[in-house]
Amino acid sequence: MSDGNILEIHHLSKTFGKNVVLRDIDFSVKPxxxxxxxxASGSGKSTLLRCVNLLETPTSGQILxxxxxxxxxxxxxxxxxxxxxxxxxxxxLFSNMTVLDNCMVGQVKVLKKDKAEARKNAMMFLEKVDMxxxxxxxxxQLSGGQKQRVAIARALAMEPELLLFDEPTSxxxxxxxxxxxxxMRALAKEGLTMIIVTHEMAFARDVSSHVVFMADGVIVExxxxxxxxxxxxNQRTQEFLSRFRQG
Amino acid sequence: MSLPQxxxxxxxxxxxxxxxxxxxxAGKTMxxxxxxxxxxxxxxxxxxxxxxxxxxxxxxxxxxxLLWVIKLILNIYVxxxxxxxxxxxxxxxxxxxSAIFHYNMSTWFAAFFIVSINTGAYMSETVRGGILSIDPxxxxxxxxxxxxxxxxxxxxxxxxALRNIMPQIGNNLIxxxxxxxxxxxxxxxxxxxxxxxxxxALYTDFEAxxxxxxxxxxxxxxxxxxxxxxxxxxxxxxxxxxxTTDTLAHxxxxxxxPDTRKGEDA
Numbered sequence: 277m278s279d280g281n282i283l284e285i286h287h288l289s290k291t292f293g294k295n296v297v298l299r300d301i302d303f304s305v306k307p308x309x310x311x312x313x314x315x316a317s318g319s320g321k322s323t324l325l326r327c328v329n330l331l332e333t334p335t336s337g338q339i340l341x342x343x344x345x346x347x348x349x350x351x352x353x354x355x356x357x358x359x360x361x362x363x364x365x366x367x368x369l370f371s372n373m374t375v376l377d378n379c380m381v382g383q384v385k386v387l388k389k390d391k392a393e394a395r396k397n398a399m400m401f402l403e404k405v406d407m408x409x410x411x412x413x414x415x416x417q418l419s420g421g422q423k424q425r426v427a428i429a430r431a432l433a434m435e436p437e438l439l440l441f442d443e444p445t446s447x448x449x450x451x452x453x454x455x456x457x458x459x460m461r462a463l464a465k466e467g468l469t470m471i472i473v474t475h476e477m478a479f480a481r482d483v484s485s486h487v488v489f490m491a492d493g494v495i496v497e498x499x500x501x502x503x504x505x506x507x508x509x510n511q512r513t514q515e516f517l518s519r520f521r522q523g
Numbered sequence: 524m525s526l527p528q529x530x531x532x533x534x535x536x537x538x539x540x541x542x543x544x545x546x547x548x549a550g551k552t553m554x555x556x557x558x559x560x561x562x563x564x565x566x567x568x569x570x571x572x573x574x575x576x577x578x579x580x581x582x583x584x585x586x587x588x589l590l591w592v593i594k595l596i597l598n599i600y601v602x603x604x605x606x607x608x609x610x611x612x613x614x615x616x617x618x619x620x621s622a623i624f625h626y627n628m629s630t631w632f633a634a635f636f637i638v639s640i641n642t643g644a645y646m647s648e649t650v651r652g653g654i655l656s657i658d659p660x661x662x663x664x665x666x667x668x669x670x671x672x673x674x675x676x677x678x679x680x681x682x683x684a685l686r687n688i689m690p691q692i693g694n695n696l697i698x699x700x701x702x703x704x705x706x707x708x709x710x711x712x713x714x715x716x717x718x719x720x721x722x723x724a725l726y727t728d729f730e731a732x733x734x735x736x737x738x739x740x741x742x743x744x745x746x747x748x749x750x751x752x753x754x755x756x757x758x759x760x761x762x763x764x765x766x767t768t769d770t771l772a773h774x775x776x777x778x779x780x781p782d783t784r785k786g787e788d789a
Contacts, residue, residue: 297577329665329667331663333579333581354671355667355669357666357669358668358669358670359669362663364660364663364667365626366660367664368660368661368663368664368667370661370662370665370678370679371661371662371683372679373679374763381672381678383668386668386670386674387680409765410726410763410766411766412763412764412765412766414759414763420771424675427664430664430668431668433668434668434669
């Protein structure tokens with residue numbers, strides 16, 4: 277079954293009280309896949325992503341990571357999360373640390389690297405996102421776009437096998453959106469496996485290898501970006517994309 | 524030398540006769556307040572951290588019951604010691620220890636014990652508030668890079684919580700400096716007890732307590748200024764250096780936040 281898939285999701289459901297947020301979700305991620313999840317707000321995209329990182333506990337269903345079910349209670353959640361990075365809408369940088377420390381703390385405390393190596397590694401990724409000059413700054417001294425680029429470097433410094441993005445540009449102004457998206461494009465080009473929840477349709481079409489359209493907690497349609505964006509089969513996908521396709 | 528008639532003269536007389544006693548009393552007050560606040564903070568952190576341990580339905584039943592019992596005991600501790608006067612606690616503990624356990628504690632030990640445990644009760648709620656005040660997003664950020672709850676607390680949450688509750692720690696220290704006076708009821712010879720003795724010896728209540736007022740104020744005011752200074756040190760500099768090799772770029776001190784120069788150049 278798991279023929280080289282990093283992640284396989286089977287019959288995943290999530291309810292908050294009586295509110296069903298995700299219903300019978302199935303999809304899988306292969307190495308180097310860039311999966312974009314699109315859909316209206318409240319369709320369950322972010323909850324799905326948070327389930328993948330176990331920030332939410334799924335109500336039922338399986339999430340297989342290299343064939344092992346991570347929803348099993350015996351699974352070591354922190355060890356799994358160390359391999360699956362996440363970038364948040366609100367950055368969630370540690371405000372008591374400098375930019376450099378933000379990118380080092382996980383390597384030192386979780387991966388138990390020595391400080392010199394962690395620093396070298398952090399600098400490499402901070403250079404990649406163009407934030408190397410700001411290593412001494414605290415998060416409160418940075419703009420939104422800069423914060424998000426640091427957050428991406430922090431996630432990359434853990435050298436994750438899979439990186440999750442939860443609406444990484446939704447809290448940014450258009451110029452900052454551009455700087456963050458260009459970093460993400462570069463990562464996609466390098467072959468990093470990513471799942472991206474986004475409202476940036478042009479970006480999703482250009483970058484993704486696979487697009488998932490969600491509505492009301494279910495996957496309505498999924499496929500290659502050309503197919504979803506140029507010739508959506510489902511009526512709800514057509515409606516959702518109609519404004520984008522006209523523009 | 525007999526007691527002068529005028530107010531200032533009497534003050535001078537008291538100081539020359541009993542200055543050393545006042546200083547010793549003030550010293551004892553400070554030692555009790557400092558040690559009590561320090562131990563109280565440690566108790567407060569321990570209790571506050573335990574109170575904020577997350578419990579989820581997936582956890583093992585034994586762990587959940589154990590945590591529930593511990594949290595219940597801690598809640599009782601906090602409510603009892605916050606909800607009764609320290610003066611009554613002092614009597615209750617000091618005489619209770621000898622009556623029930625036949626343990627005659629020294630007044631010094633009683634003083635440290637009572638102030639610490641009292642401060643701990645207040646501080647635990649303060650620490651809990653400090654921990655809850657940190658944006659849960661940072662906890663998620665820490666979880667997302669694989670940190671455990673303990674690692675998240677030690678590296679991310681507690682350093683920020685400590686900074687946020689510094690004003691409250693200062694408050695507690697100042698309250699403790701003043702409230703040590705209730706320990707005079709069990710015979711701790713601190714500043715208040717000393718003053719009462721001096722006042723009674725020469726029937727100079729007003730003069731003696733004027734001196735005590737001034738000493739108490741000097742102690743509390745000095746402490747509050749020192750703590751303010753420490754707070755600003757904890758905040759670190761407003762500026763940061765750009766680490767760049769580009770000689771044309773702005774480097775040290777050119778970027779500051781918040782921009783305090785606004786208005787000067789505008």
